[in-house]
Amino acid sequence: MAPGFQRREGVLGCDGVSLEEAAVRFGTPLYLYSKAALVAAYTAYDRAFDPVPHRICYALKANGSGALLRILAGLGAGADIVSGFELEAALRAGFPPKLIVFSGVGKTTDEIARGLDAGIGEFNAESEEELGRISAAASARGRTVGVTLRVNPDIDPKSHAYISTGLRQNKFGVDIALAPDILRRARNLPGLAIAGVQCHIGSQITDLEPMEQAVRDLVALSNRLLADGFPLRVIDIGGGLGVDYEGGTTLQPAALAARLVPHLEGLPLTVLVEPGRSIVGAAGALLTRVLYLKENRGKQFVIVDAGLNDLLRPALYSAFHRVEPVVSRGGETRRVDVVGPVCETGDFLARDRNLERVQPGDLLAVRDTGAYGFVMSSNYNMRPRAAEALVDDGGLRLIRRRETFEDLTRTEV
Template identity: 50%
Template sequence: MHEFRYKRGSLCCEGVSLESIAQRFGTPAYVYSHAALMDGYESLDKAFAPLPHLICYSVKSNSNLAVLRAMAKSGSGFDIVSGGELRRVLRAGASPRKIVFAGVGKTEDEIALAVEKRILFLTVESPAELELIEKVARRRGSVAGIAFRINPGVDPHTHRYITTGAAENKFGLDLGSALEAYNKSLRMKHLLPIAIQMHIGSQITETAPYVRAIRKVRPLLQQLWARGINLRFFDIGGGMGIVYRKERPSTAESFAAAILPELKSLDLHLILEPGRFIAGNAGILLTKVLYVKKGAVKNFVIVDAGMNDLIRPSLYGAYHEILPIRRRRAARMHADIVGPVCESGDFLGLDRTLTRPVAGDLLAVMGAGAYGFTMSSNYNSRRRAAELLVHGKGVDLIRARESSEDLMRGESIPAFLR
């Protein structure tokens, strides 16, 4: 459910006006709605209730500690892709038995930490990684739960940068080599194959690619059973799409209605790894207009948030709706909404028609809760934005805006240059 609505002409998050947040905390700032986060999680949890399941919120989409804490408190598990994310979720109070660890390039240290913490399983993405996990677990005298990530070779009909289950992607093992990989893991004393995993891409609005992928993987499960390899978990990854513009993505209910019949005879615990579905529309990027400029062929609305704050428009050509915080009656204008970064590719929205703003006006870049702050950078030595969490009528600062000192932390000038 959307928790950003106009009340008497002023855009609010739950019970708090975004104008008051800008006044108190400045801009640019990410603002998240606790109710919307919970709604995303609970709607999936409820829709999949007929089957034993675990929702592992995908940390990469929004990894603020407060967001992770909210998810952990609601019972969520976590899908992580680095030692950094593992430390974060543990700090937020995650149960290690609800953590799954994917990624094609896990280092030995990261694997050692995961094995030490006894997470539910590591998802193996290559034969070389399998050997390394066995070596690390042997050294520690433990047995590590593993899954193989299977690349089912389906087209999820999404942006090519966020397609991950097609044959040419770097992720996972192809179906043909999976059986041998499971067999091999059985011969390794410090590994326990307990799951199968896939993740076919992101911002997938249809259910059909999931169904196709599950149907492609199912015969493998039967072959595994025939060899006495009884897995406990089927992890179908994340990727469920959301509305940015006019998409009509599946709802939690329609998604579950398509997936549940495919799995019900398998007697496996289902795992889902949603990120965007939970966090995407639970957050906005609040920004202030600095200048309105008339160019030779275009108008520009120059705002104080740039591609370093939200890279999705520049990186994927992603569309984010941009709304005025205060609705006013004024002439409309056609303009590009751009940031202050020294790149022509630094824009938040191109060719938009909007009420002509003036310097100081506030705008909300919608749908920025996932892959917003987590993909932000310090490019142009810009301080990363503050993050705020709204809960009813209250708002908490959950990450302070970086200081100029933060930007130079860890750097030094060598003696020969002094």
């Protein structure tokens, strides 16, 4: 049986551990993760790209919790980071600096300096101006650093507008047609070793065609640069593989690799892959208790103790997550909105959803919330951020305690 969250005899569990026990021990809302599912997802990527020299750089933005990062670092993963503190988190978790690639459209001078001092593998630059900034910082230190250039191929990933990143109207990367000229100029800058080109067209991608097109374009550009004598050593194809939030069959890394590897084989380059969501998304669930049931002129509401401050995705992207009673009693379903306690009409986890009859005190699981869940949580309405726990080899342990009032006010001056 696949590791992670499974229902047996009507009860949803995680690798043999009771979700009710986790909720009682650590309270709700609680993010719960399966170590076995995390390991399986990473390993599937590593194996899938075996036919080519590769480095799987886990995108920390999907979930930066230390316990999960340590597991991935222990498996030999690299890291894709987008901020100075993600760099600190990656280093603290034990990712070797040389396996870290620093992405992001707005790196500050301080962040660039910290990356240089840490000795990271590559900066993934997103503009010509940034290349100049990295060059100045590197040469001031008497150093040479690897840089990749993120290109924008103007390809529609057929995903949500907010998470499309490879269209010309998106802020990411430089026009792919301009990349050779930009790199020709950058070649003369001190402190830069042009290591390759990068492309990431978006997230939650379920159609492989746009990804294949982007990789084709990236390979063509890499070959042109190699022919021009650039000493490239990597080709960074980004992340973006989606999760089937409806609970069907999720596209596996093997299917992605089957489409992409034929284009990448034979290149004298190491392939960097930057998956986030597809590594950690299905490995996590948000556990929440029903507080109240309420009816408003025929409209049914299930009010739970997790809100948009805990899980922003439904409000931000109208994202769909399965919401399921942990203990299924069967019987008829009712059409309900599952809503949180936050004072916003947009505070819902599910809308117009058929849900079995539930009662106050029942435990619900919001599925596939391992990625872009906890990391996007906030203290809105002065709500503490949730606790996080890990199921590890049949055991259950807290990996982040729930915040206290003192935590929320600690930085006030």
